[in-house]
Amino acid sequence: MKKFWENNKKIIKFVFLVFLVWTTIVNLLDLVSTFTFISRRGDFNYAEKVILNPPFFWKRANFDGIHYLDIARKGYGVNQWGFFPLYPKIIKGLTPNFAGRDLLAGLFVSHLSLFLLLFIFYKLILLDFDHKIAQRTLLFLMFFPTSFFFGFVYTESLVLLFILGSFYAARKGNWLMAGILGALAANTRLIGIFLFPALIYEWWQQKKISNFKFQISNLFIFLVPLGLLSYMRFLKINFQDPLIFIRSGGKIVLLYQVFFRYLKMILTTKFDPLYFTVWLEFLAVAGFILLLIKSYLIKIRMSYLVFSVLTLLIPTLIGTFSSLPRYVLVLFPCFICLGMVKSAKARVIIQAIFILSAIFSVLLFFNGNWVA
Structure with missing residues (x-):
């Protein structure tokens, strides 16, 4: 253990600092979320399902989160087949350790996984790059507009x-x-x-x-x-x-058709939280396609790109970019690509855009609005 610490203490200290700052910011935004100009879409809709859990954390199981808790408690219900089983199984197994508070069990799993993934990601980057690129990469990942999902019941x-x-x-x-x-x-x-x-x-x-x-x-x-x-x-x-989880997706729609659909929505949707989400979905897909191309050009490891291209493009075949601002969080080569940006000015501008968008996104989510 001592040898492990000596070999990794620089990484662990940086990861812990990033994790602590990120967690603190998310909690502070939760505290002030009800006092912002953002309109609320009603209160948390599933209070009866999380009544044993502290109310402060209820909003962190909104939308998809409540389905994972539901599956952990009762097993699969109608239209829940798209939620794969391992996460709710782990929640179910840990819930007795949290006095039946399954939401807390889910948050524990998500936060522990986040800390560990940051450590592994840092180590993976060091196989090809230096500490500076590893640290920049983690900062871009953690302040991406939808990174708050890392710490929720997702x-x-x-x-x-x-x-x-x-x-x-x-x-x-x-x-x-x-x-x-x-x-x-x-x-x-x-x-x-x-x-x-x-x-x-x-x-x-x-x-x-x-x-x-x-x-x-x-x-x-x-x-x-x-x-x-x-x-x-x-x-x-x-x-x-055995394929019930994909049969409800409808017919296949090509990528260019989805882009045209989103351009139409951008030109016709009224200015409200939904308008922000439409833009976020559109820019996430367009931006990460460009980042994958750039990643290929700068010779980021091809096996990473094989995984990332499939992960980005396959979900678009259902004819929508919905949830893709969240899905792109796993496209880790793109964040390495951002970490390799040489211009300090460019990095500051990108990070500033990320942070401002992240603050707005998490406030939207805390107020019951769909983000991704």
Whole structure:
């Protein structure tokens, strides 16, 4: 333990400071959220479902969050199949330790996952870059407009922890751990399955560089799909349809059609919180497409980009960018790309835009408005 601390104390101190500042800011914004100019969309709509939990935290389980708590308590109900099972299972397992307060259990999981993912992300970046880029990257991630979801009853922090851990293990040649963490990611969110082609590419890239021979341990990559397959088996047994979680998405819509749809909304939607959300969704997709292109040009590791391209583009096929400002939080190569920006002035401008948008976004969410 002492050796671990000596080797990682610089990273741990920085991560703890960022985590502490971020958590403090979110809590302060929660305290002042009712005194802002932002209109409230009614009170928290699910009070009867979180009555055992401290009221101060109720809003952190709004929208998707309440579904995870519902699944943790009662199992799957109608139209809840899109919420993958691992996160609510962990909440259910930890709830007795919080005297039945499942919301607190969910917040504990999210915050612990956030701290760990920041540490792993820092270590992953150091495999290719220096401490300065690692620190800048983490700051861009933590002050991104929708980063507040990392600390709420949402899966963002848990799934990103598994994703980063899987890549880090693969980079270190620990394919068993990479496969296990990949399977956990695929059991937490559908995007976890995109680790499968990404890790295959990573294996091929390492083989090409070092010319090492194929080993049985490389087959552990095939553990990744088991996370999704186990959920599909559960759906087949209980709902007679292993693909029920994607069948409700409707017909496939091409990306350019979605962009045209959003341009029309931007020109016709009245100025209110929804207008901000439309812009946020549009700019998130457009901006991260550009960042992925830039990441490719500056030669950020290709396996990271394989995962990220699939994660960004597949959700757009349902014809909307809804929730994508939240989904892009897992596109970690894009944040590395931002961390590599050389101009200090450009970094300050980008970070200022992020912070102002983040403050407005979290205030919207605390007041019952849909953000992502």
